[in-house]
Each structure stands twice: as structure tokens, then as C-alpha cells.
Amino acid sequence: MTLTPKLHTTGRRQTMALSLFLLVQTVGMVFYVGDVISDFRDNPESVHFIFEATVTTALVLGILFGTFALRRTIDLLQAQEQALDVARGALGAVIDRQFQDxxxxxxxxxxxxxxxxxxxxxxxxxxxxxxxxxxxxxxxxxxxxxxxxxxxxxxxxxxxxxxxxxxxxxxxxxxxxx
Amino acid sequence: MAPPRTKSHVTLWDPIVRITHWGVAGVVLTNALITKGGSVAHVSLGWGLMALLLLRTVWGVLGPTEARFSAFPPNPIAALRHLRDLVAGRVREYPSHNPAGALMVYAFWVALGLVVATGLVMTGGETPMQVAADKATVETGDWSALIKDSEGETSDQEDSGLRETAEEVHDVAANLLLFLAALHIAGVLIESRALRRNLVAPMLLGERRK
Missing domain, CATH: 1.10.10.10 (Winged helix-like DNA-binding domain superfamily/Winged helix DNA-binding domain)
Incomplete structure (x- = not known):
């Protein structure tokens, strides 16, 4: 019983850290995309623009993958908790029945x-x-x-x-x- | 032994929902009440708001079940039914936002989108870095930065007309946001009382189980 809450908070902390990281990335991305757009309006053929657009695309893809990974982590944590609940409930039922017997x-x-x-x-x-x-x-x-x-x-x-x-x-x- | 928990409602919103919620609230209040319109801080925060809104929107598609748009479809009829139930004293739990709350969420989304979009029009889509650079040039006494895009008189006139409209909409949307926020807080208080549980806790740290 003492182990599960610890596992729980660790999982929470991990997803929180991942989320904050994702937010920082998103803020960075929005500024970068804005910069790329204004570069595009200035001179779409410059090496500067092409380079920055490539880097920004990579950043956007990274964020999408990060979002996906975060969602999977959250789902996994929830599934673990549910399995634990089921196991707990099942053990409780077994004990109850035995006590009745x-x-x-x-x-x-x-x-x-x-x-x-x-x-x-x-x-x-x-x-x-x-x-x-x-x-x-x-x-x-x-x-x-x-x-x-x-x-x-x-x-x-x-x-x-x-x-x-x-x-x-x-x-x-x-x-x-x- | 504790009875198995029933998962009929959110006991803790996921971190992205919580971060974006409080982030948006903070930016809206700061930009409405503290920062000066057009200042570098105001524009920077606005861009931050755009990021928060974008992240939450992506999360509404990719996120876990309760955070997804499909969990709280906009449904005015259900919202009215919910409000009628609330007045009659019948309350029920929803896995995500309640139908009235969901409408509120979408109203927020639209108003926030409007504020960001009109803000971008007003600054000509300049990034905060450019705004800061422009301000620095003007500081040095070079006013040419102010009349940057003078390509033709007609486009200039159209431009200023568009900017004026944007400014009006920006102000209205900002006031609408403050009004919605007040309504939202009232709704949370009423709903918390009706459901006899703290609805703010799941948006902060969640219910502590012993």
C-alpha cells in the first residue's frame, strides 16, 4: 500500500514535467513560425529563410511527436491505476467471501x-x-x-x-x- | 478496504489542460489590466497566448479522452437542459465539462481566437522581436520605422481601415473575455455547491486520496 502512492506521484510529476517542456517548445515554435512568415514576406528565396523554415518544420514535427508521446504516457498511467484497482477489488472480494465462509x-x-x-x-x-x-x-x-x-x-x-x-x-x- | 472508485468524473485534469487553463487566465488578466496595449510585453504575452491556444487545440485532438473535443461537443439544447436541471436541484456528474460549461469553453475559444487574430492585424503580424527592434529604432530618433509599408495610397487606406476595425474588435473581444471569465467563475461556484465537491481542486492539484 505504501508503494502505490509513490508510484502515483512519480507518474504525475513525470507527466507534469513533460507538459511544461511541451509548453516551452510550443511557445518557441510560435515565435519561430512568426519569424519565418515575416522572413517569407521579406525574401522567400534567401538562404536564411530556407534554413530557418527547415529548422522550424523539424521543431513542429518534434512537438507533434512529443504531444503524442505525452498522451500515451498519460493513458499508460491510467491503465496501470485501473489494473491496480481491479486487482485490489478482486482481492477484497476474495477476502470478503472467505470471511463469510x-x-x-x-x-x-x-x-x-x-x-x-x-x-x-x-x-x-x-x-x-x-x-x-x-x-x-x-x-x-x-x-x-x-x-x-x-x-x-x-x-x-x-x-x-x-x-x-x-x-x-x-x-x-x-x-x-x- | 476502500471501495473501488467510480470514474464518473475527472478527479484531476491532465497537466496540459491545467497549464493551458491557468496560463490563458494569467495572460488575459495581465494583458487586460496591467500591460499597455502595443507594448513589447503586451505583444509578447499575446504571442504566448497564441502558443497556449495552439497547444490546447492540438491537445483537443490528440489528448486523453476527457481533454478531447469529442468529450464535450457544443450542444445548446443539452446546455439548456443542464441549466434547467441545475435550477430544479437535479445535478449529475459528467466525465468532462458539463454541457453548459462546454458552451462556455467554446465561447472562450472563439473570443481568444478573435483577440489573437485582431492583435496580429494591429501589429501587422510583427513578432515581438520586431516590435522591440522598431521601438528601439524610434528611440534613437529614426521615425522611418513607423512608416515602413508605404507601397501605395489605396492599400494604405485599406490597411488603416482594416486596422481600425481590428482595434474595435480587439477591445470588444477583450471585454467579452473578462465578462466570460466572471461568468465562468460564477458557474464553477454554483456547480461546486450543487455537486457538493470542489471543482477547482481537479484544475489545481486534484483530490488527495488517503
């Missing part, structure tokens, strides 16, 4: 959520305005309903699914046991 009471559900988020007993008690003993008792009931030994296993219950099958450890002990 375990028949947790509403109070237990809240405590379980906070525990999953990594808060310790004192913090949970603080947030809920309850005594630490109460929270400890609720956690014990949650663990027993979930059939896990403790906090680490409780958290692992949900992370396990996200990790897939890539657990290389057990294979060695398995052969050793046989």
Missing part, C-alpha cells in the same frame, strides 16, 4: 481486516476504541475459525493464492522423506 462476526471481520493490513494488537485496539485484551481474544477466535496457527499463517492464507505454484522449497524435503 468462516462465519466471522462483523466485529471480527473488522479486526481481521486490520490484522491483514499489518496492524498490531495495540494499534487495532486504538483504532477500534477497544481494550487490547478484547482484540487479542477476537484474534484468537478468528484464528481458530480459520483453522490457522497464528498471525503469519493467517496472512499467508490469502497471499498463497497470489503466489501461484512457484514454491521451490518443499521438493527437496519430499524426496528426503521418502
Amino acid at each position: 468462516w462465519a466471522l462476526t462483523p466485529a471480527e471481520r473488522d479486526v481481521a481486516f486490520l490484522a491483514l493490513k499489518g496492524l498490531d494488537v495495540a494499534e487495532i485496539a486504538d483504532l477500534r476504541g477497544a481494550a487490547q485484551g478484547t482484540v487479542r481474544a477476537q484474534l484468537t477466535r478468528i484464528y481458530s475459525k480459520a483453522g490457522v496457527s497464528g498471525r503469519a499463517q493467517f496472512a499467508a492464507f490469502f497471499v498463497e493464492d497470489l503466489l501461484g505454484e512457484g514454491v521451490p522449497g518443499p521438493e527437496v524435503p519430499k524426496t528426503a522423506a521418502h
Whole structure:
């Protein structure tokens, strides 16, 4: 959770910097185009005009490409954020369903959520305005309903699914046991 | 766990929209109230305005969905319907500008285009660099810079007639811009109250989520 806002602000800063750069380029381009037009009115055959017109054309093309790149960056950032939202929502739904299966009471559900988020007993008690003993008792009931030994296993219950099958450890002990 | 956000409205405008918005606002106010017409500063800012307007126009075609013209088509009927809804107390969110706001945006676009175009006619299309150079020559006592294009009497007369008209339109458009700006601010305040959310925040730094 701490990582995403950072990613978010970095993305924002990057697009802001790109935009400011694009603005400076555009201002420069407008002045250049004005200059080229007045040169054209003076003497369209001068080397000065031809050279400056070429440079200005390159500048215009660069700005168009820059605009396009900026738009793609913004789209990409938005897509990433949306994917993250979907993942978050999906994980939330999975957790909700599991809590229902375990028949947790509403109070237990809240405590379980906070525990999953990594808060310790004192913090949970603080947030809920309850005594630490109460929270400890609720956690014990949650663990027993979930059939896990403790906090680490409780958290692992949900992370396990996200990790897939890539657990290389057990294979060695398995052969050793046989 | 926070409920998934609904993306029914803009929580933060993209940087180009924000930069051009505040840039245009700054130039219009400065040139209308502070700088002297025809001065190098006034003309330079005018050229800057042209750049901002150009960038925003290109962005209206190439930009992200909410910034594109297709997201806020000019539709007077929808605008009227929106205003009627607003009076009746029914408010709804739009993904981009609301229909009344969209009309305001186009009015701004036209007025800004007029101001820039007439300004160019008034200066004879001279770049700020040339204006500055001309002023410097006049300073030295050489007044010939003032009567640069004397190619014929008829074209001269036409020219001055055109410039006078341009000057009139320039003044009217500038006053129109100030009027539109006041209307725009009133609209934002009313809409913010009706929607119960800060509409200025997305144009500045956006809503802070915790």
C-alpha cells in the first residue's frame, strides 16, 4: 500500500514535467513560425529563410511527436491505476467471501481486516476504541475459525493464492522423506 | 478496504489542460489590466497566448479522452437542459465539462481566437522581436520605422481601415473575455455547491486520496 502512492506521484510529476517542456517548445515554435512568415514576406528565396523554415518544420514535427508521446504516457498511467484497482477489488472480494465462509462476526471481520493490513494488537485496539485484551481474544477466535496457527499463517492464507505454484522449497524435503 | 472508485468524473485534469487553463487566465488578466496595449510585453504575452491556444487545440485532438473535443461537443439544447436541471436541484456528474460549461469553453475559444487574430492585424503580424527592434529604432530618433509599408495610397487606406476595425474588435473581444471569465467563475461556484465537491481542486492539484 505504501508503494502505490509513490508510484502515483512519480507518474504525475513525470507527466507534469513533460507538459511544461511541451509548453516551452510550443511557445518557441510560435515565435519561430512568426519569424519565418515575416522572413517569407521579406525574401522567400534567401538562404536564411530556407534554413530557418527547415529548422522550424523539424521543431513542429518534434512537438507533434512529443504531444503524442505525452498522451500515451498519460493513458499508460491510467491503465496501470485501473489494473491496480481491479486487482485490489478482486482481492477484497476474495477476502470478503472467505470471511463469510468462516462465519466471522462483523466485529471480527473488522479486526481481521486490520490484522491483514499489518496492524498490531495495540494499534487495532486504538483504532477500534477497544481494550487490547478484547482484540487479542477476537484474534484468537478468528484464528481458530480459520483453522490457522497464528498471525503469519493467517496472512499467508490469502497471499498463497497470489503466489501461484512457484514454491521451490518443499521438493527437496519430499524426496528426503521418502 | 476502500471501495473501488467510480470514474464518473475527472478527479484531476491532465497537466496540459491545467497549464493551458491557468496560463490563458494569467495572460488575459495581465494583458487586460496591467500591460499597455502595443507594448513589447503586451505583444509578447499575446504571442504566448497564441502558443497556449495552439497547444490546447492540438491537445483537443490528440489528448486523453476527457481533454478531447469529442468529450464535450457544443450542444445548446443539452446546455439548456443542464441549466434547467441545475435550477430544479437535479445535478449529475459528467466525465468532462458539463454541457453548459462546454458552451462556455467554446465561447472562450472563439473570443481568444478573435483577440489573437485582431492583435496580429494591429501589429501587422510583427513578432515581438520586431516590435522591440522598431521601438528601439524610434528611440534613437529614426521615425522611418513607423512608416515602413508605404507601397501605395489605396492599400494604405485599406490597411488603416482594416486596422481600425481590428482595434474595435480587439477591445470588444477583450471585454467579452473578462465578462466570460466572471461568468465562468460564477458557474464553477454554483456547480461546486450543487455537486457538493470542489471543482477547482481537479484544475489545481486534484483530490488527495488517503
